[in-house]
Amino acid sequence: MQHSSDIASESNHQVTTYPNVKLQHNELLRRSIIEAAASIMRESGPEAVTIRKVAEKMECPTKVIYNLFGSKEGLAKELFLEGCKLLANTFRAVPEQAELKQYLLELGQAYWRFSKDYTSYYMVMFGGAFSEFKPEEESLQAIGTALQQVTVIISNAMEEGFINEEDPLLVVNLVWASLHGVIHLYLGGHIQNEETAKVLYDKALLNVIRTFFRDNR
Amino acid sequence: MQHSSDIASESNHQVTTYPNVKLQHNELLRRSIIEAAASIMRESGPEAVTIRKVAEKMECPTKVIYNLFGSKEGLAKELFLEGCKLLANTFRAVPEQAELKQYLLELGQAYWRFSKDYTSYYMVMFGGAFSEFKPEEESLQAIGTALQQVTVIISNAMEEGFINEEDPLLVVNLVWASLHGVIHLYLGGHIQNEETAKVLYDKALLNVIRTFFRDNR
């Protein structure tokens, strides 16, 4: 359970500049480039992340980035993975609840907060912000890890007989899809304003949780 | 109730070529360009639609397209609007059902079919395939029109006391978001295969409809 140094939570303080850390094949340089890309993304959105801008910020030729990441997709993947860690952290920050149902509702609220606080990451992870990037095995696993906390709780609720289903993953995906639908329609400009979106979100969350939980009030 | 000549249902027969229809400011030329763009999109996806490729297919300079549509966004908007008509047609093709609940389930199935048969359009409309395009007033209204059939049915169900809500639009959006969530996660590569996605979709559809309908079996 590494606590993952929470890279993206604070803004643009650059850790290292290129010529100082030209220890090639070095993980430090890799991380420095990822952080440069993330900083551009947080400030101006995913579409502003170009290899040239990242290289400029690093004061290095673009070739360095290609040597370390292969392609823009490779860099996008790193931002994706970083987003997964941030989402996991967001879930971890939710205080445990005795009532599993209430716990799930709180996690649902945390997911909304994540989409608000880390919109760019959200768009990279689930909004297809980098069209050249499609999640492959490792990335899918990273999402699985981020959602693991939710999966565990749903599994527990099942074992305690609170939930009318047999497959935890299916339930997780149903809850996820329902919430993602609202968020993504909102971010895509299909819902007028945030207030309306939040009302929808809360109802979607309540409905989908209620669907699976047996009456236990 | 114009029946909207169903432009995109058949594939690549070009109606007119550029020099023959250089009747500028002409609607025919506009439609011919839109059809050229749509044909490229259907064959190779939205990312393959570039101004140059469209111009090449039309055998005209790119300037003509800029004169008629202003920008790529302008062309994207036309594809968006065309998609809205196709979605409306898809809904219209669903045979009426006496049971409102059953009718809604059928419309839900039609929405799934639309996302499968017109994936490129779906991605343009709801997937942000053209990142430069964000739906403005007219486009939002076009979606509203496409979803009107669903809205009417939900309104009817409310008036007949079948639904536990007061705002039809809210219910439509909740159903829509729930279904869009599954489709978009699937198209984004977050759900392994189509079969799994379809199982999820059917459950999401059933759940969200059941949520609003009072017990009436």
Add this chain to the structure above:
DNA sequence: ATTCATATAGAAACAGTGTTTCAATATGTC
């Protein structure tokens, strides 16, 4: 009909993108 103002035509250029090339240089190893 002829002139004149306007607006297109159509190629070429501009600014940006991801990516690759390639000689110069540094690196690591024997």
Add this chain to the structure above:
DNA sequence: GACATATTGAAACACTGTTTCTATATGAAT
């Protein structure tokens, strides 16, 4: 210290959306 290897860093390539800009055609007025 010498040689094979790998990295540098600028420049080029192939593409994108978009804008110039001159020659040409168009439409209106005399």
